[in-house]
Amino acid sequence: MVEASDTDDELMGRVAGGDAAAFDRLAARHMRRAVALAQRMTGNPSDADEIAQEAFLRVWQHAGRWDGGRAAFTTWLYRIVMNLAIDRGRRPGWSPLEEAGDLPDQTPDALTRIAERQTAERVNRALAALPDRQRAAVVLFHQEGLSLRQAAEILTMGESAFASLLARARAALKTALSPDDPVGGRMP
Amino acid sequence: MTDEDFLRHLDDYGASPERWPAELRAEADAALARSPALRTALEDAAAFDRLLTVPAMPVEDARVARLLSAVGAAARAVPQEGVVMLLLGRMPRRRVAGFCVALLALGWLTGGWFAGHLASPLPTAPRSQELALLNDEVVTLFDGEPR
Numbered sequence: 001m002v003e004a005s006d007t008d009d010e011l012m013g014r015v016a017g018g019d020a021a022a023f024d025r026l027a028a029r030h031m032r033r034a035v036a037l038a039q040r041m042t043g044n045p046s047d048a049d050e051i052a053q054e055a056f057l058r059v060w061q062h063a064g065r066w067d068g069g070r071a072a073f074t075t076w077l078y079r080i081v082m083n084l085a086i087d088r089g090r091r092p093g094w095s096p097l098e099e100a101g102d103l104p105d106q107t108p109d110a111l112t113r114i115a116e117r118q119t120a121e122r123v124n125r126a127l128a129a130l131p132d133r134q135r136a137a138v139v140l141f142h143q144e145g146l147s148l149r150q151a152a153e154i155l156t157m158g159e160s161a162f163a164s165l166l167a168r169a170r171a172a173l174k175t176a177l178s179p180d181d182p183v184g185g186r187m188p
Numbered sequence: 189m190t191d192e193d194f195l196r197h198l199d200d201y202g203a204s205p206e207r208w209p210a211e212l213r214a215e216a217d218a219a220l221a222r223s224p225a226l227r228t229a230l231e232d233a234a235a236f237d238r239l240l241t242v243p244a245m246p247v248e249d250a251r252v253a254r255l256l257s258a259v260g261a262a263a264r265a266v267p268q269e270g271v272v273m274l275l276l277g278r279m280p281r282r283r284v285a286g287f288c289v290a291l292l293a294l295g296w297l298t299g300g301w302f303a304g305h306l307a308s309p310l311p312t313a314p315r316s317q318e319l320a321l322l323n324d325e326v327v328t329l330f331d332g333e334p335r
Binding site: 016018020023024027028031032035037039040045049052053056057060061062063064065108119120123124138140142143147148159160163164166167169173174177 | 199200201202207208209236237239240241242244247251252255256258259260262263264266267268269275331
């Protein structure tokens with residue numbers, strides 16, 4: 001029987017044994033964040049939905065491969081999501097800038113909201129122009145708030161290699177968003 | 189850590205020294221404590237970091253529910269991978285490829301050896317007799333009456 005208090009490790013053990021109810025519970029626990037992560041990487045809600053579904057289907061199919069001693073379940077899940085998002089970005093004709101809708105309404109003032117939205121679009125464009133892994137580094141470290149070590153594990157690289165990847169990404173973004181850049185913009 | 193070092197790390201990792209590589213944190217705190225200029229640089233860098241932390245687009249409850257329903261149904265329709273694939277999946281790809289090549293080579297060698305060294309357990313009939321037997325069958329089938 002699946003309990004709400006079951007840890008990810010316990011649920012994964014049951015999923016590996018073919019327990020579909022445990023899989024439902026695990027998916028319910030992590031689906032929202034998986035979609036959000038895919039959406040940050042692709043900037044496209046419909047792609048994000050497909051990626052999240054595909055990621056959980058792979059969790060189900062390959063549950064026996066997961067080794068709790070080597071990585072947390074979330075590390076494994078985010079790795080699948082990031083790989084799928086990067087693969088999708090490499091498809092011919094793919095465009096990351098389908099993002100639509102409003103940002104969360106966190107400010108009362110409409111003008112401030114418009115300015116924030118414009119800034120967000122500028123940042124998203126600059127992010128989308130980065131190489132895949134640099135974009136992934138910024139998403140994981142700055143937007144998802146993961147530590148250097150966690151983000152490095154998800155991208156299957158050493159911590160120092162990740163730090164250097166992040167530094168390159170930040171330098172590229174700084175250039176793209178600098179006031180002198182014609183397609184960049186001004187920092188607030 | 190010199191001021192130049194601090195500024196370089198600030199560029200590389202952002203305005204939260206507590207998230208820098210562990211070996212740099214204590215020295216970064218010390219550098220900040222002694223230098224007002226570095227504290228100003230840290231504030232400027234924080235403005236850039238805030239730009240990068242764009243709020244996530246909301247993922248509505250209905251959307252999550254739809255995805256959960258779809259993925260639950262899909263999982264029940266798709267089998268999990270078998271034991272052999274699990275074992276191969278845990279191996280590095282190069283080792284799996286080597287394993288497959290070795291299996292193929294072994295099969296080819298043993299097949300050739302058996303073909304060359306073992307006699308067939310059934311007596312082989314002369315070719316003319318085989319044709320005669322086949323001929324008898326055809327006559328029986330198509331004439332409708334056995335001989």
